[in-house]
Every structure is written in C-alpha cells, then in structure tokens.
Amino acid sequence: MSIDPDRLRELEDEGDIAADYLEELLDIADLDGDIDIDVENDRASVSIFSDDDGDRYLQALVGDDGKVLDALQELTRLAVHNKTGERSRIMVDIAHFRAELKAELQELGRSAIAEMQRDDLDEYEFEAMNPFERKVLHDVAADAGYHSASAGQAPDRYVIYSRVGDAADEVLQPNDADGAQADE
Numbered sequence: 001m002s003i004d005p006d007r008l009r010e011l012e013d014e015g016d017i018a019a020d021y022l023e024e025l026l027d028i029a030d031l032d033g034d035i036d037i038d039v040e041n042d043r044a045s046v047s048i049f050s051d052d053d054g055d056r057y058l059q060a061l062v063g064d065d066g067k068v069l070d071a072l073q074e075l076t077r078l079a080v081h082n083k084t085g086e087r088s089r090i091m092v093d094i095a096h097f098r099a100e101l102k103a104e105l106q107e108l109g110r111s112a113i114a115e116m117q118r119d120d121l122d123e124y125e126f127e128a129m130n131p132f133e134r135k136v137l138h139d140v141a142a143d144a145g146y147h148s149a150s151a152g153q154a155p156d157r158y159v160i161y162s163r164v165g166d167a168a169d170e171v172l173q174p175n176d177a178d179g180a181q182a183d184e
Helices: 005-029 055-061 062-082 098-117 133-146
Strands: 034-039 042-048 091-094 123-125 147-151 157-161
Touching: 005 034, 005 042, 005 062, 042 055, 055 062, 055 091, 055 133, 062 091, 062 098, 091 098, 098 123, 098 157, 133 147
Parallel strands: 042 091
Antiparallel strands: 034 042, 123 157, 147 157
C-alpha cells in the first residue's frame, strides 16, 4: 500500500520533531543512543538503541513493563503536537523493547489461530492487554483473515479472535484497532 506523498512528508516531519525531542532528553539524561526514524502503517516511529552493551543503560527509559516508555511516548506525542498543532500517533521504541514484544505477540496471535483451527474453535479470548499489545493482535488476525474485536473496559480490555462472519460480530465491539487515546 502506497502512501500519499504529502502524508509521507508530514509523518517524516513528525519523526524529525520527535527525534530532536528525544535527542535532547538523551543529552539531559547523559545517555548515549542512536535514533532511527521510520514510517510504518501510516504512522511515524522513532527507535532509540545503542550498539554493544549500551541498551542496558537505556533500560531506565523503558521501565518496568514499559511504563516509562509509555510515558515518554506520550510526552513525545505532546512535543510533536506542540510543534505541528496536529495530534500525533507516533510510536517510540527504546532498546528494542517494543520490537521484541511485538514479535512475541505476533507469535501468540499465530498460535491462537493455529489452536482455533486445530481444535475447531469459533473464538479465542486473550488476557487483558494495553493498546499497543491489542493492536498487534488485531493486525495478526487481519493478516490471517480472522475477525478480531476488543472487549471490556480499560484497563481490562482484551482481544477476542473469531472466524469471519461468526455471531460474535453482533455482540462485540468492532475491531477498533484500539484507536482510543493511546491508539498504539
């Protein structure tokens, strides 16, 4: 899927603003890190990483279960909004935390689909997850031709997979890609 050149330029600009903001943060924290800017799935992303053994120093910016990273992402989104006047959906990753989590979740989603096929299940319910985690599971389901929906109330929202066209479509909220406030 190609992206409109004007939209691509906007996303690249968001990435540049975010990278500048995060570079200042690294300087203040006296941490070394390389910054990579990318555009993926109609959203800018910025990754901070360090070669060799440096990622372990960046772990302080990830925090327990990515809580500090989530906060830094929101601050980065605010910094981008402050410069552009537009709401940003930028993704921030530090020390490959989200990249590794994404790979684990993709495997979890594929395993759930395999279990549904093997055991002839009509649906599969996951544990409660944050918006980023739910978004990854929604993407896996869509890629496999399955329906996914988020259910429950924050912070206990979870994903349910079902076969396309199942009755579950009527009672579940549609695959909103968890586009709520954090819309990872």
